[in-house]
Amino acid sequence: xxxxxxxxxxxxxxxxxxxxxxxLAIILFTLLTKIxxxxxxxxxxxxxxxxxxxxxxxxxxxxxxxxxxxxxxxxQYNLYKENHYHATLDLIPVIAQLVILMxxxxxxxxxxxxxxxxxxxxxxxSFGFDFGxxxxxxxxxTIIIPVVAALSAWLMxxxxxxxxVLQSEQGxxxxxxTLSISVALSLYLGFFVTAGVGFYxxxxxxxxxxxxxxxxxxxxxxxxxxxxxxxxSRQELExxxxxxxxxxxxxxxxxxxxxxxxxxxxxxxxxxxxxxYSEKNGFYKYFKDVIETILKKTDIxxxxxxxxxxxEVFKLASDHFRVxxxxxxxxxxxxxxxxxxVVVLTMPDLQKYHxxxxxxxxxxxxxxxxxxVASANMTLRKHALDNFDTIFATNQLxxxxxxxxxxxxxLKKKNIVEYGYSLIDNMIANYEKTHSEDDSNPxxxxxxxxxxxxxxxxxxxxxxxxxxxxxxxxxxxxxxxGHGYHITVRPHPQYVxxxxxxxxxxxxxYKEHDDFELQLDFSSNKTxxxxxxxxxxxxxxxxxxxxxxxxxxxxxxxxxKIMNPDYKDLKxxxxxxxxxxxxxxxxxxxxxxxxxxxxxxxxxxxxxxxESLKAVREKYLxxxxxxxxxxxxxxxxxxxxxxxR
Numbered sequence: 001x002x003x004x005x006x007x008x009x010x011x012x013x014x015x016x017x018x019x020x021x022x023x024l025a026i027i028l029f030t031l032l033t034k035i036x037x038x039x040x041x042x043x044x045x046x047x048x049x050x051x052x053x054x055x056x057x058x059x060x061x062x063x064x065x066x067x068x069x070x071x072x073x074x075x076q077y078n079l080y081k082e083n084h085y086h087a088t089l090d091l092i093p094v095i096a097q098l099v100i101l102m103x104x105x106x107x108x109x110x111x112x113x114x115x116x117x118x119x120x121x122x123x124x125x126s127f128g129f130d131f132g133x134x135x136x137x138x139x140x141x142t143i144i145i146p147v148v149a150a151l152s153a154w155l156m157x158x159x160x161x162x163x164x165v166l167q168s169e170q171g172x173x174x175x176x177x178t179l180s181i182s183v184a185l186s187l188y189l190g191f192f193v194t195a196g197v198g199f200y201x202x203x204x205x206x207x208x209x210x211x212x213x214x215x216x217x218x219x220x221x222x223x224x225x226x227x228x229x230x231x232x233s234r235q236e237l238e239x240x241x242x243x244x245x246x247x248x249x250x251x252x253x254x255x256x257x258x259x260x261x262x263x264x265x266x267x268x269x270x271x272x273x274x275x276x277y278s279e280k281n282g283f284y285k286y287f288k289d290v291i292e293t294i295l296k297k298t299d300i301x302x303x304x305x306x307x308x309x310x311x312e313v314f315k316l317a318s319d320h321f322r323v324x325x326x327x328x329x330x331x332x333x334x335x336x337x338x339x340x341x342v343v344v345l346t347m348p349d350l351q352k353y354h355x356x357x358x359x360x361x362x363x364x365x366x367x368x369x370x371x372x373v374a375s376a377n378m379t380l381r382k383h384a385l386d387n388f389d390t391i392f393a394t395n396q397l398x399x400x401x402x403x404x405x406x407x408x409x410x411l412k413k414k415n416i417v418e419y420g421y422s423l424i425d426n427m428i429a430n431y432e433k434t435h436s437e438d439d440s441n442p443x444x445x446x447x448x449x450x451x452x453x454x455x456x457x458x459x460x461x462x463x464x465x466x467x468x469x470x471x472x473x474x475x476x477x478x479x480x481x482g483h484g485y486h487i488t489v490r491p492h493p494q495y496v497x498x499x500x501x502x503x504x505x506x507x508x509x510y511k512e513h514d515d516f517e518l519q520l521d522f523s524s525n526k527t528x529x530x531x532x533x534x535x536x537x538x539x540x541x542x543x544x545x546x547x548x549x550x551x552x553x554x555x556x557x558x559x560x561k562i563m564n565p566d567y568k569d570l571k572x573x574x575x576x577x578x579x580x581x582x583x584x585x586x587x588x589x590x591x592x593x594x595x596x597x598x599x600x601x602x603x604x605x606x607x608x609x610x611e612s613l614k615a616v617r618e619k620y621l622x623x624x625x626x627x628x629x630x631x632x633x634x635x636x637x638x639x640x641x642x643x644x645r
Contacts, residue, residue, distance in 0.1 A: 155206075290632050367388065389415060393622065434529065
């Protein structure tokens with residue numbers, strides 16, 4: 001360091017001879033160091049641009065591998081290697097600055113007279129200020145040096161946070177830490193070294209700011225970086241982070257401990273064949289018959305993951321039906337580490353958001369089982385099913401949609417199983433146990449047919465925006481009450497949860513009507529089974545009701561529930577549109593005055609008889625009564641094939 005100080009002192013002496021002023025000599029010396037280090041600064045600028053160009057991919061890695069630090073580190077290492085990025089290059093200017101700073105300290109020390117003798121002939125006083133003094137000892141006006149040094153460090157960090165190609169993309173916490181360290185270091189440095197060194201530090205910071213803007217003009221990051229892609233990836237990561245944070249709120253220590261134990265038990269079980277995933281309590285009903293058929297016909301161990309610690313499915317757990325509680329945060333990692341032959345989900349958008357395909361096994365077969373009889377093209381997000389291997393189709397329209405999607409969007413061909421909908425099969429079986437098909441039964445003879453029973457109309461809206469509870473319920477009731485019908489309003493459970501006051505007001509308004517009932521207990525399907533006509537908007541309950549009871553539905557044409565605005569890219573008519581007028585009649589919102597007349601048609605015209613609706617059911621639903629057998633048979637066959645691989 002002594003030799004470096006001698007060299008720096010020599011250069012500083014030359015600068016002094018050129019300027020004949022100590023302050024100007026330091027400014028010139030600082031400029032020379034910036035020029036000498038310019039190639040390194042250019043290299044760092046290019047390296048920083050390369051780094052920020054990788055940010056979209058890095059953000060997606062963090063989103064994909066959220067919560068798994070080891071996997072994130074491995075993926076980032078591969079990304080760096082692929083792009084020939086060298087993280088150590090960013091340390092070069094820092095190291096160079098430290099070396100120069102130490103050299104400057106030693107070089108300026110040699111310009112200060114010792115016992116009246118000085119290596120170089122320089123006047124340390126410039127503009128009436130003695131640059132040879134140390135502020136912590138001299139105090140007085142010299143205090144201005146550390147204060148200005150700290151301010152220059154703050155200004156440099158402030159401008160870099162806004163304009164430096166790499167630093168501007170850092171998180172707020174990182175920016176604040178860098179700023180705090182820089183300001184504190186500059187303040188400390190300014191107090192305990194000579195004022196000349198402090199002055200050098202001030203000038204160096206200011207020149208660094210100027211150099212940054214010059215480099216941004218000469219090597220403009222905007223020419224190389226896709227900032228739209230960067231913002232999109234940032235939002236994707238924020239969505240996953242927010243989702244994980246929201247799902248971790250309010251959990252007790254017991255829940256966290258239970259989840260930890262279940263994750264360990266799940267991953268410890270080697271040789272898993274089939275895994276079912278349920279988002280929450282109540283979803284077991286979509287898998288129930290298929291699972292029970294597999295358990296009945298084989299000795300296969302079924303693994304069932306639920307995101308609800310209070311899921312009633314835990315009551316069914318056994319040696320061959322193992323149930324695990326894994327919340328959303330841990331589920332992300334668990335899914336990426338999945339080791340099984342087959343995974344069955346009702347959740348779409350596999351690989352698009354937080355639920356990913358396994359990174360451990362590439363040969364897992366992912367099966368999508370819909371939890372409604374609906375269009376996969378219109379009521380799911382665009383490309384929601386692209387990353388599944390197999391689709392359990394509910395009807396021919398869904399199968400046609402899948403094949404057309406593959407053709408239009410040039411997708412890999414999937415396995416399409418003509419499955420059906422076991423939930424409706426289950427509902428049909430329960431309905432037939434409690435309701436006689438014999439129309440001679442007096443309880444089945446309604447007033448419109450000359451019988452003695454008042455027809456039952458059930459109003460069961462959806463939970464989508466602009467549902468009839470929100471917009472037309474009063475008008476519907478006013479047009480039906482007092483016209484020979486008994487009306488039951490059964491709101492969606494989510495509506496009950498969010499709009500208790502509105503429901504109370506509705507109940508109070510119509511409480512004087514003996515033919516009106518507001519039902520908030522959803523524990524039984526009796527009300528649904530007993531209704532003669534269902535009124536809804538775009539709810540999937542329409543098809544569960546009509547296909548189960550073989551009774552018609554009256555649809556109110558509120559705005560459609562469209563998750564994919566590009567659904568018209570396909571020529572196949574969505575099931576929700578085509579089947580709507582096959583199981584009932586649609587009424588526009590400006591024709592609600594005709595509801596009584598329409599209800600009369602639905603109750604009396606042969607086209608809406610049980611025989612006619614049964615034919616519609618056969619047309620729009622695969623394997624009525626046997627879908628569970630079909631689904632279970634396919635899964636068993638695939639597991640046998642996997643065992644032979």
